[in-house]
Amino acid sequence: MSKRILVLILIVAIALGAAGTYAGLAFFASGSSSDSGISSDDQNLLSQLSEQQQSLEENMGKMSKVVDAFSIIQENYVEEVDDQQLVEGAINGMLESLEDPYSVYMDQETMEQFNEQIEASFEGIGAEVSMVDGNVTIVSPIKDSPAEKAGLKPNDQILSVDGESVEGLDLYEAVNKIRGEKGSEVVLEVSRPGVDDPLEIEITRDSIPLETVYSETKEVNGKTIGVIELTSFSENTATDFKKALTNLEDKGMDGLVIDLRGNPGGLLPEVEEILKNFIPSDKPYLQIEDPSGKKTRYFSELESAKGYPIVSVIDGGSASASEILVGALNEAMDYDIVGEKSFGKGTVQQTVSMGDGSTIKITRFKWLTPDGNWIHEKGIEPTVEQKMPDYYYTNPMQLEEPLSYNQSDDQIENVQIMLEGLGYEPERTDGYFNEATKSAVEAFQSDQDLDVTGEVDQKTAEVLQTSIVEKIRDGQDDKQLEKALEIVSQ
Template sequence: MNIRKRYLVLILFVAIALGAVGTYVGLAFFADGTSPSGNLASSDRDLLTELADQQETIEENMGKLSKVVDAFSIIQENYVEEVEDKQLIEGAIQGMLQSLDDPYSVYMDQETMEQFNEQIESSFEGIGAEVSMTEGNVTIVAPIKDSPAEKAGLKPNDQILSVDGESVEGLDLYEAVNKIRGEKGSQVVLEIRRPGVDDLLEVELTRDAIPLETVYVDTREENGKLIGIIELTSFSENTASDFENGLADLEEQGIDGLVIDVRGNPGGLLPSVQEILSNFVPEDTPYLQIEDPSGKKTRYFSDISSAKEYPIVTLINEGSASASEILAASLNEALDYDIVGETSFGKGTVQQTVSMGDGSTIKITRMRWLTPEGNSVHEVGVEPTIEQKMPEYYYTNPVQVEEPLTFNESDDKIENVQIMLEGLGYDPGRTDGYFNKETQAAVEAFQQDQELNVTGEVDEKTAEVLQTTIIEKIRNNEDDYQLEKAIDTLTE
């Protein structure tokens, strides 16, 4: 091996050795929410044994990476253009992670890592949507509450194909995210493929500052009972403490039941949901299991002696992922509390960030989380114990028309319009996609109420206002059948 190769191997394995320590320290913090003591061994003998084992592992892996080092040298010495070492090294790291075929294990350079931290720590500017890479497509997990993405009607499982006319195909997740983000007040046009919709959607959004307020508290009185409602929009650093403060306020009011709403909540920090579960699940029952890379399973317990005296219902939907699913599944299996809504997203893995020493980071799937009974929900989701859909107009799609939709036509877009009109209180006569006289009259009534040109035809402007009006009604939580079902369950 020449000097250059030896030098590269040395760099690679110093990084691996440091990364191993970083993983240990990071896991200690991540698993139980406390900082490690710094005592990596109980005695000098144990420490020497550990270091010897690490040295043996390094020497073993050096042989395995000789092919990578050879490839590095071949490219540097033979490629027609000059290539920087950094470009090849970072490309090798990207390639290794991509070969895992895991959308949640990614490499982030220094700039990307800073932006990633913004999502967890305070606020950021952009469209306000949690995204993941699913089967090579940039896919929305859930829009953030009160964000431009939510206001524009983006939905879980929407696939982003292009940003301002530029395809995101071939980009990794964080390269695509960098294109989507931008300064407050700037506009961006996304091309969206929505499952079940034939036509591609073009959605224009105005970026905004996205404050990460994650806990919203409310009450409802039904059948003489006071029901507390806590909505969690994500699990960030302050979520658990804000939740506990909100819960204390509700308990002071004497609530008879609690609804925890994690619909559209894409997840977040594991310690956050652990702290929340520790308020409910007694010490004699695990609230969660974690499976490490070796297959070892660790059960986690709270230190409270008994469960709450009031019943609890969790609300979920297809945008509920990761920590949201932990919360719902744990409360159900540990305490037999009902789950109302629709099957959740299905993310049953836990990621950990490991610093590479230069500001760049690898976010890698380190563990699997399991329900108290040891079940995995990865790629299958959490099923509700009480299935409840929302009104049909909640599932409608933007109507984008080039030529007006008119009387006596039949089209899927017309069906969408009819469902929207019906949801807004106008009677289209039918919802099968045939534009009859009753539909025409409903369109005219809508146009008159919205001070539009009354034609009875659905032109571009009418479609736009119709979509805006229906989204506003959804965002106001009108006709929230799922919440009503949860409250009914608690008050029956």
């Protein structure tokens, strides 16, 4: 028997197996009806079965070309080729042709590794990644993770891992290289928008924090304002959010700020449960569009809106479920959004088992805002734009030679912005290393017990970066949160 006939038989067997399962369901359904005849439900099932059969026949005709390609490669390629390799390649090729970074195939080995990593208490660098235009891209580092502490930022594109290029790898292959055991080190080469040269960022892997809800109160203009920060939407996020919200309400808060900065999204049911706390039943909180274009609106059972104002805070790392939340609060309730434009992910994925341990994660739906807007690849614009201080946007540095007096360089501008952010006075931030910059460097080196040279060598640059990251993590000069608190306390 030829390989071409064998492959064709396999495809037919799989297809008939699927049709047989559907036919069996139809048979058992009709068997449960009354003896007087076929019910309307049975007629619908039979009609659907007929459509499935017709679709199957059409698809079988199209699959003959795939069978031909399989046979040509097997019978003519200069070296021996594994059948499974060709099948896996065909599946990957079909998904890649969709040009959708969120639709991916995980073979049995990759799926096993993925499951093991999920069960292994989340050890790694702690960053949500996606494939954007063929590049492994940081969506957002997780709060208090090694990635955040090392200075990774949304939209950083990973070029290599420990010196090995990730070009040509799929997302899960790249992620497997980045992940690792707690305490181990990894060096990522990244390309950052607005920075000419690639950056090398060294990260020590650690256990990734599982907590997703943080809450506190702040006194502003004589009012008690609750602040809830959501770092992602995972299992129990909605339950923990409800507990935090109830606790703040019991304290008599006068307004609420929901901080979604750096939140890459997560589970759709979790954000839906959170929205049911705020959006009354007379307004949809979300719309879902299926592959046929049919739109379904979703409503809560809430009788009335909260009696206090609510403001959301977002940035470029706020994606997916975060955007669902802020989009709903803004369009359904006209609540303000403070910060910077969000990431822009407006699709929902589902996983489909292939029956052999492998899985396809495929984009199944579009999610739309209450007014029916699709924000995919556009993001959500804040109603009140507010940037952070300049030092929040500085970058790690790799220096081959020290930076010194009378030089001009983009790296020097970076240093000057850091120094200014730390309270030193370089007098200028245009990249020219003047006397005031030298004095500021000397003062910083003295305060940090470094060699006082007035030059910025790699050691000084690293301590500068660490000091800036620590100040950012302490929440100092948080202009976006300050603006949100100002609005909600008016």
